[in-house]
Each structure stands twice: as structure tokens, then as C-alpha cells.
Amino acid sequence: MNKRILVIGGGIGGVQAGLDLAQMGIKVTLVEAKPSIGGRMAQLDKTFPTNDCSTCILSPKLYELASHPNVDIFSYSTLDKVDKKENGFQARIRKKARFVNEEKCTACGLCSEKCPVKIPDLFNKEITTTKCISIPYAQAVPAVYKIDKKHCLYFSKGKCGICQKVCTAGAIDYEQKDTIETIDFDAIIVAAGAEEYTPRIRPEYGFGIYDNVVTSIEYERILSASGPTGGHIIRPSDKTAPGSIAFIQCVGSRDISSGNYAYCSSYCCMQATKDAIITREHDQNACSTIFYIDIRAFGKDFDKFVDRAQSEYNVKYIKSRISEIIEKPKTKNLAIKYITPDGRINTKEFELVVLSVGIRIPDQIKELMTELGVKLSEYGFCPCDAFEPGITNVDGIYVCGTLMGPMDIPETVMSASAAASMAARGLLSPEISSEIIKEKPAEIAIEEKYLKIGVVVCHCGVNIGSVVDVPEVVKFAGSFRNVVFADELIYACSRDSIKYIIDKIKEHDLTRFIMASCSPRTHETLFKSALEEAGLNKYLMQMTNIRDQCSWVHQDNHEEATEKAKDLVCMAVGRSRYLQPLHELDSEVNKACLVIGGGIAGMMSALFIADNGFRAFLVEKDTELGGNLLKINYTLEEKNISWLLGKIRERVQEHPLIDVCLNTEIREIKGYVGNFTTNLTSGKEERNIEHGAVIVATGGREHETESYGYRDESYVVTQREFETMLLNKNPMLKYAHTVAMIQCVDSRESDKNYCSRVCCGEMVKNILQLKNDYPDKDVYVLYRDIRTYGMLEPYYTQARKTGALFFRYDIENKPVIQKEENGEFIITVYDEILRRYIKLRAQLIVLSVGIDPLETNDQLARMLKVPLNEDGFFHEAHVKLRPVDFATAGIFVSGLAHGPKYINESVSQAIAAASRALTIITKDKIRSEAHTAVINEVRCTGCGFCVDVCAYNAIEIDKEKNIAAVNTLMCKGCGSCAATCLSGAVDLSGFTNKQLIQEFQELFL
Amino acid sequence: MFTVIKPMRGPKFKNEVARYPGGENIKRCFACGTCTLSCPVSEAESNYSPRRVIHKILLGLKDEVLSSDEIWYCMTCYRCQVRCPQDVKYPEIMRVLRQMALEQGYVKSEFVDAMKEIEKVTQDIRRKILKRFIEKRESITEKDIREIISLSDKIQP
Amino acid sequence: MIIKKIKTTAKDLLTDGSVSLIIGYGINGPGDVTPVFIKDPDDVEKLVWNDQCYYNLIRYLSDRDFIEQNNGSIGIIIKGCDQKSLKVLLSESQVNRDKIKVIGVTCKGLMDSDGNVLAKCEACDVVYPDKDFCDVIIGEEVKKKEKEKDFSDIDEIDSMDLPDRKKFWDNFFERCLRCYACRNICPLCYCKECIMDQHNPQWVLPSASVVGNRLFHIVRAYHLTGRCVDCGECERVCPIGMPLRKINRKIIKVVKERFDFESGKDQEQKSPLTRYRENDSEDFII
Structure with a gap:
């Protein structure tokens, strides 16, 4: 057992899988073909529906992965060979030559600046050029430059060599060769992703022919502040700002004729909406129009996002697929013909057109999968069974992310965590802790009378040194009282420099250390560990940023930049006088997990915790396990749900590590991450259990509708009931020659403005079953948007092929049902194509009523102190990158409790939640933040303002003393409480009021 | 309705x-x-x-x-x-x-035959209009086109 | 007669042991109404009720030392404006509701020594304290008037241009003695160690200089944001006659506009500054 797993692909999927595995104590080798990790998410400008900056939310994960001791990243690398071995795999990894020494390169950028050769910039989708020696983007991880050998003058003609001449770190190595490493692995996770395909498959849209037709990913680069246009929205032909922009949806997707693209790429509707909103935020005069077939806004808060786009950002949605785009030669505007809501044909001119292209699996990835022996579907993706997400036909090889099928970021993150949990099976054990124990020298106790401050000012090559007069800053620093050592370094982060720093700390007996250099984001951890090596508490260091916030932004003003650098150093020195040693607290972790809810999500979470060797308590308030899945008979892919459910229940009930508590409710949950105590009641019995993590999997329920006569009419049923009728060959079906189905009942309107996600797929499923059993029956479906996203789209096509007819209705003009004397129903609906009302006769009406949150969510939410969203579902920490976490540490969510979703999505999320819980309970001890809030009990009045502002529930009022008390394990050191307290009774260690005020005073006094 | x-x-x-x-x-x-x-x-x-x-x-x-x-x-x-x-x-x-x-x-089947004739004649007219336009290389208006159509039987192919 | 009922209520509460102390209004000489503390049922004769019962007696409930010394139940006489302060204190867990008996009294308005109704009473919307909040209500029921608050004097100052406004306020800040009477009388200024008294770090200059005084008053007003109920005591006790209510009412006006919130109405709701809602106005963020 190597306890090492290979992750292929460094996009968000690979990164998440890698992080989860590393945090479980497993070694990870991540191989990425591009020069840096980050994948397509790094190319996005913002992410929907929060409009967060994509790189801002992604880069912390990239840094975390890169700096984790359990992780080795091979970037700009490929797999030469993968062999199956007895207990795993052996892979030959080829690290391609960058011709730049990774250890020496400091990413100062001088080589790129001086390089005379321009090459197409692939990261910016070739909209612009970059240099032959370059880095994909500023925040790239690893931050190492690379030479494009093909275009390099040195390699092709033996000339130039400028980069090597100017590199002050001596990092350019033309002799560098590819290196091969052969490593053994227990398992492989393929997170290779998918990529946007070229819309040249539909030449009528003019891509590649007309200047002002761009793809969605190109538009993301244009919108991006770090992109080729600096975030200014300008169109290619004349570099003007477009006043009218058209987004064309489904370019190549849902398209059988142009190739194997019958599926829906699932995220493009939301991406176009987001881009249209961002465009309007950039430019109040820009008007966007989105041409669509169905708006697939099926996720959490997506419908609200689309509504806002229309009401607040003036985005127009026109239901009309576009046949062709014609360029007006003089203006280079693009004329688009479309069908108006009242059936006329209109032409409108747009200054810019964005084609929402979908994704497909590139050929080289298909080849890789073939080599690995993994079977792909006809569309090139690697779909998995609903109850075994991530599992392929090859033992030990798992997949996650868009390689499985078109999906958005949260689904990718969930499938990645799930794959991690799967791959880890057999490698974890409660006896082995997943913490990294590093050998450190003993910390020297510092006595307060010895205030000996050391200052190092870094040149960062030319980054700082060419703008700021470093020697002058050093001299200035040395003039302060208590500064016994001041020096300069060219690259403080290099190995030699770190050794130098450690030596000097010891030599001068320093008790405080100032590093005037780059952003803490880059090397704070490195300098902190240097202090530790020298025996000094690592929190006795102050980093001050004289690069990003000084030399980089004042490049034209050397004198003032130097003065500013001096001020910054002066502030840092002042503050350091008040720095105190800080220590993280360790707390024992209880290595068990509580799973609340015994539905499929709860059961899968419990199984994966237990399969990995840890104890799980599965608490269910009903008399049996299964939840909503007990009422489902089959899905589009699985024909025998009850049999599968039976097997899972059996496994759960027989598993020695799962404690199944039926008929049990939770009375109280006390404690915090690593140390929860829960009081369970079952009838008259009571019991306390202890555990280190909690997974909320309480599920949801079918909405109870009053609409369309459901309450009174026995021939008006829900899709759930219809499914059972079909299974049991209910005699009512004999009478129903025509079945009418109504979608979006009570959903997507005023007080229930969310999409229940599963209804369109369920409707399609029932149609296929109905038509299979009774081919002669007629089916009419009245819908608002058909949301058969991803791989469900081909099933929708099948449903149409069976002869079911689909009619779109507007929310303002809902269908009206009247009952005739003979019991038949007449449905009046406005047919948008015929432009007249039609009456359909049906004998059975099937309603898609959607999923409601449980009413008990509120009570549980208050018990756990976690939030619910506007619609009553549990509200995760971050809708994109932390879809199973809560802001409160140690508590996770999965399944319908989080929001409506399909069974396979619930299972994926459940296993992901288990994975996340394992990252906690695999540890013996959990370490707190060193920067935590501290309460001055003398001053505290118990008013509770701090409790209100804490996002992490880390602060509480002690009822007896009527004083605030901080849970240091849950405190994240954000400082909100310290800022809020009126009496100054809360302080944040490491950022105390005294330290901060001293820092300011140094500047002004 | x-x-x-x-x-x-x-x-x-x-x-x-x-x-x-x-x-x-x-x-x-x-x-x-x-x-x-x-x-x-x-x-x-x-x-x-x-x-x-x-x-x-x-x-x-x-x-x-x-x-x-x-x-x-x-x-x-x-x-x-x-x-x-x-x-x-x-x-x-x-x-x-x-x-x-x-x-x-x-x-009736005669109708289908008539369709074929209509195709042939309309193609012929179209060709004549185009030819005229390509020869003159001037801009052409709807009035011009309709005039050509009314004189089409007099135009040589 | 109101005063008769007050005395009877007080006497009953003391005799049956419901409270061990009554805080009310008494006379300390002609025209001088002061707080009075009654432990003996016979002493209820000292209680008075007239249009000069200025004091916000709630102040005593947030005085920790006082509560410690009088740790039995306390019966307290409140006017409508006082009630608002009490509700804020309850929302901030500073008063144990079980240990007080709230005696609400209908107040038709206080008068100054010249016989003019006080400005704060002209704008009063709680003439009759809340029936479901007080333990006893004395006086006739008066229907609540939903008045639009009059902020015309605030608007007048807002319409001054900045140099004039600075002159207006500096005129007072120059004369402020830093006697802290305003802070000491305020029921909501209950911090054990006031931020103004702290030295390490020193947030505000303690000297009675213009610079220090500006900061003192502004910081105090900010600390009362979403909390001050405009009981007016601060202005009443100021020895140099600073129009302190204007500062606090300016903030009351802004809080109402931005958060649609008025303090002192709901004892479960704290200042909106600690609350986050998704539709909170963000027009100050670009």
C-alpha cells in the first residue's frame, strides 16, 4: 500500500480531489498538461449566480494544494505510460522541459518583458499574443515561466538568448531535458475535464469569418480585468464598446446534425445570463439579448438570477433559435433574424455576437481514457452509475468533473470530493492520523525586555529593486530604536536567503522579524517556517508589502515609492513592538460522524464513512431507512430502484461501523468541530453520542398542491403517483387515452421562485415508460422551459420521438382545466406557434409539483446554528466551491436538504460530504487558528453584538456570567467581533487594537 | 377562436x-x-x-x-x-x-405537373433578372425587378 | 387620580413582597423633582407625579453597582419614552425582566420651567405605555398616534454648507467641559469601561479640547446608532446647553431611512448594524 493517488488534471475537479485526499493524509501526485493548474475556471471572469471573481475564489485553493506537504504537482507534464500492477498502478510521468529551472524562477517577469518573439496567447484564446517565454496568467500556480521551444529563436536559429542574459536568478536553462519519473499508485482519479469546441461546425454563425462573432470563453477573457483588453468590453473589428450584444445559445449543443452533440452542455444558459449582467455593470448603455430554446436555470437561485437579469439589468430573453448571422460590410455589425413572441420575423442588428458553445471531450483525452481501458459513452464522456458516481469499468480508476458529463462547478467539486472518498477506501484507518507532524526546533521563550528587531528588505530581483531604493530603506530601517539588524536580499524567498535569515535570527538573538517584500499571499508560510526553524514563534513576524502595493503600482515614481516603502517599514516596525507569541490550540477529535437522515443521501454518507474505517451514527426519525427513495421505482438509467435500495439498506444495517438509530429524533446538539455531543431520543429512551462531525441529510418532500383540482380529482395526479400507477399497471390507465402533463405547478412564481430541477427529467422518464407500455396513448406536455440538462437531453429527444407533444405556456397565461360531465378534462392553453387557443381533451392529468424543503429544517438549523436560504433549504458556505460545507466548521450537508436534485446528484453530494467529514475525523487532533478573538471579561457587558456578527458561530454568551465566550476552535480570526464591540472588550490576537493603532500612529506621529 | x-x-x-x-x-x-x-x-x-x-x-x-x-x-x-x-x-x-x-x-395529378412548370418558369425569370443586374451592375429596385418580370417573355435567354 | 393609583400600586407591591424596592419620582424641594427610592410601604407618600418628572429612571436598571446592591425585585415607574430605553436594554440582555415590575404611567407631556411643552414630548408617540409589556398601567388609555417624525431641524442643519455647519457645532464643542453628564445619564451607556476612558490604546483624546470633544460626541452618537430612543436626557443635563438630541436624531433619521428601523419598539430586535440581509442597500459600494 503506497498511500499515494494519481490525479490526472489540475482543473477545479483535480484540485478539489487532491485537497481532500491530502487532508485525509494520503499522498497525491497531480499531473497537469498545461504549464499551470487552474483549468478552465481560471479563464472565467466571474461565476454565476454570485458574480464572484473566478480567480479570486479559485486561487486560494490552488495555493492550498500547491503548499500542502502531501501533494506533488507535475505541471507541464504528460503520462507516458500507465500499467496496471497487482495492488494499483504504475505511471511514467514525463515532466516536459520548460527550459526554466523551477527552483530558481521567481516569476519576476523580466525575461518575458525583454523577449522579442510574440506567440499566440492560448490562455486568452488567441485573442492576443504573449511572449515566447511566458506564464499563462499572473496568479499561475506554479509561478514558473516556460519557453515555447517551437517559436524560440535560440532553439530554431541559435540566436537571441536574451532571457538567459537578463535573468538575475540564473533560472534559464536551455539544456534542460524532459525528466521521467516512475511512481506507484494505489488508485487514479481522472479529472481531465472537457473543453469548448469550435463553433466552426456551424459556419452559418460566422465564427472565424466575421470579426465580431466571438465564443463565450473568448468573451470571458474580454470581460476579465486580467485579460487581453484589460476588462474593457471592446469588439474586435474597431475596438469600440458595443452597445448591443447578442448571445446565441445552444451553438452546437442539442444538435444532432452537426455531429455527436445531442446533449445539453448545461451551464451555458447561466453563463450567458451572467455575462449579460456583468456587461451591463461595465457599461450602463450596453443592451444584451439572449436567444434561446429553453432557459436552463435549474440550480439553486438560478431562476432568481435570470429574473434579476431581466428586471434590473435590462437583459432581453427571446425564445428563438438563430438560423444564421449576416455581417453588414460597412459597420461590421451583425444582423440576426429571429421570431418574435407573436410569431413575426424580425431582424435586429447587433454590434457584437457571443456564441454560447458547449463542451466536448477533446481527442487526446479520449485517447488517454482508451489507453487506461476506460469505456466512454458514444458522446465521449464517462458516465457513471447513479449509485456509484466516479466508478469506471476499471477497478481503481475513478473519474470526476466534466469528464463524466457536462456539469457546472459545484457538481464538479462534489464529484471530485466523492471520487476522493472512493479512491481512499482501504487507505485510511482511525489509528493513523492524517496530520502532518513536522519536526521543529523547540521554541525559545522570549523575554519582554529583549526587544530585538531584525529587518530584511527584499529586491525581488528588479520588481522592487528597480523602483524602490532598497539600500536607502535598509539604512532607514536600521535607524529605529531596537532594530539591531537590517539588511537587503535579492530574493528573500530563495533557499539560500531563507538559510541566511535563519542564521541571522539566531546570531542576533532577534525577537521580532520584519520582511519588507511581496504579498503575504506568496511567501508568508515560507518565512513563518524560517522563524520556526530558528526557534522563534512564527507569529513574531510582520510582513509588509512593498511590491504589489508599492513598487508595482508606482513604477513611474521612484522617489515617492521609496518614501512609501520607508513609511511601510516604519509602520511594520512599530507594530512589531506589540506582537506577542501566538499558539494554535490543539483539541482531540472524536473520530465518529453523525449523519442526520436515513434516506439515500444519509445512507451513502454513512457507508462511505464506515467503508473508510470510521464510525457513523445514522439517525432516522422514521421506522425504516430509505426516505423518499422508497417511493421511487425506477429512473431513466436504473430500472430497479427498489432492488438497489434494498441492497444498500442491507449493507448499511449490516455494517459493523454504522450505528443505525431508527425512530430516533435529535433533541440537542452541543459542541463544536471535533467534539460534538448529541442527545438522541427514541420514544422514552434517551441517549448521548459523541462525534467529531455532522452531516445533515434530512431530505425534502413532494410539494402539496392545491392547483388544477389535485385535491378533489382522482384523475389529477402527481408525476410520483403516475410512476407508481405505471408500475402497478393501475386500471385507471385503461380509461386514459390521452394524458396531459403540466410542468412547473406552483413553482417559479412569486413566493416559490425556484426550480425543482428534477421534474422535467421525471416527466420524460414517465413518458418513455408510458409509451413503452401503451404506444397508442397520446401525451401532451404543457411546459414553461424544458430543463433536461446535460445527458438528459437525448431522453427528451426520445420522448418527442414517441410522439409526445410539447406546448409552451407563459406564466401569465397558465393552462385552464375544465371538467366535462363525462369526467374528461378539457385543457385550454394558448398555442404559441398557431397563435391561437387550443383545447386539448385528456382523461388523466399529471402534475409536476416540485420539491419543498422540510418544515423541520428551521428547528434543526437553529439547533446546529447553520443558515437556511430564502426558500427554506440549507444554505452552504459557498454555492460554487464549498457546496457541501457550512460556514460553521465540522457540519456538512447533502441531498434534498441542500436543494432539489436527482438521485445520482444526491449520491455524489453524499459521498462528497463523507469525504469532507473524513478530512476532519481522520485527524487525531484539530488545530485552531492562532489568530482568534479574545474577550476582556472585565469590559464585556454581555450585550451580544459580537454574537450577532459572527459568521462562524464561534462566539456565545455564557448565560451564567453574562459575558461573551469564544470557541477558539471555531474562530477563524476574521475580526468582525473586535470591530463591532462598543466597549473594546473583544480583541483579535495578532491584530490587536494596540498593534493596529500603533501601526497608524507610526505613520502620522 | x-x-x-x-x-x-x-x-x-x-x-x-x-x-x-x-x-x-x-x-x-x-x-x-x-x-x-x-x-x-x-x-x-x-x-x-x-x-x-x-x-x-x-x-x-x-x-x-x-x-x-x-x-x-x-x-x-x-x-x-x-x-x-x-x-x-x-x-x-x-x-x-x-x-x-x-x-x-x-x-389532381395535373396540379403536380403544373408545379413543375411553375418551377421552371420562375427559375427562368430569376435567371433573367440576375443576368440583367450582373450586366448593368447598377443597383436594382423592386420596381425594376417587377418591370423585368412583365417584359420577361420578350427577353432573350 | 394618577398619583393615588401610583401610591396604591407601590404600596401593594411592597407589602405583598413582589418587589423590595420602588423607584419613582419624589420632591426634593419646591419645583425640584428627583428620583426616589422606596423600600418601606409607608414611604409611598413621597411619590409624586407631575409634568416635571423628567428623569429616565431606567438609568438605574443598567447601573451594575446599583443592581448588585438592590438584588431583589424592583418596581419601576416609567413613562412611554422610558419604556423604549427599557426595551433596548432587554434586547441587549442588560436587564432581567423577571426581576422587575414595570409600572407604566400615561404621560401627557413634560413642561419646562417656563410652562412650554418639551420638544421631545411634542413628537411623542408613546403617551400610553404598551399594555402587553408593562405589568401595571396607570392612567387613561390613549390611542397611539402614528406620527411622521419631524426632522425639520435636522434638515435645516443638513442644508447648511460645511463651513457653516462646522461653525455651528464647534461653537458647542469648544465649550464642552467633558463633564460626561450626557454619557452618565444615558441608560444605554452602560459599558463597564467606557471607550472614552481607555488609555491603552487611547481611542479619543480625554482633554476637553475641540478636537477631543468632536470625536467624543461623534463616537458616542455612533455607539448609539440603532439604539438611542431619543429620551432627551442627555440634552437636559448638559450644563452648556449643547443640542445633543440633534446629533442622535440625525442618526435616528438615517437608520429609519436605510433600514426602516426604530429602536425601542421590539425587545427582541437589536440595532440593525449587526444584522445582514441580502437586500441591504449597497449604494455606498461601487
């Missing part, structure tokens, strides 16, 4: 159409409107909508469709078929409908 859609038990119109070669994919249609937007006939005649014709077939309005003039307007330029994302093959379906109209007595 309401149209009542009758349930058809037994052989249904859309199935009938689907059984003819070329008509197999008719049920695939999801009414995206691409055909209508590609169609050169609908540019001239705004009320001509291939999407609506397909929709009527799917609704089972056999009489309305086979007796309509709509099925004869199609120029079989195949633009819609190239662009249709679901491969519905509208011109092929038109061919099927014309065949059905003939077979089931909605039109």
Missing part, C-alpha cells in the same frame, strides 16, 4: 408521415424556429412558417395541412434541413406531404 385538437385513435397523421422515407424524423422537432428563419419563402411571405406546418402535422390536423397551399410553397432549397439541429428534414417532409396530397385526392 379555439381549435379543438381531436384525439386520434388508430393511425395518426404524424405516424403516417413518419412512415414515408424522409419523414422519419418529424417527431424530433422541438419548435426552435430555425427552419422558419432559414426559409427564403418566409422572407417574402411572412405568414409562411415551416415550423407551424410541422406543428400542425404533429397535432394531427391532417385535413388542414393536406388541403393547404402551404405545402406547395417550399422551394426545396434545403437550407432548413442543413440548419435544423434535430435533422427533421422539412423539404423531405414536404415531398411526402405532396405525395400524400396527390395519393389521397387533395390535388
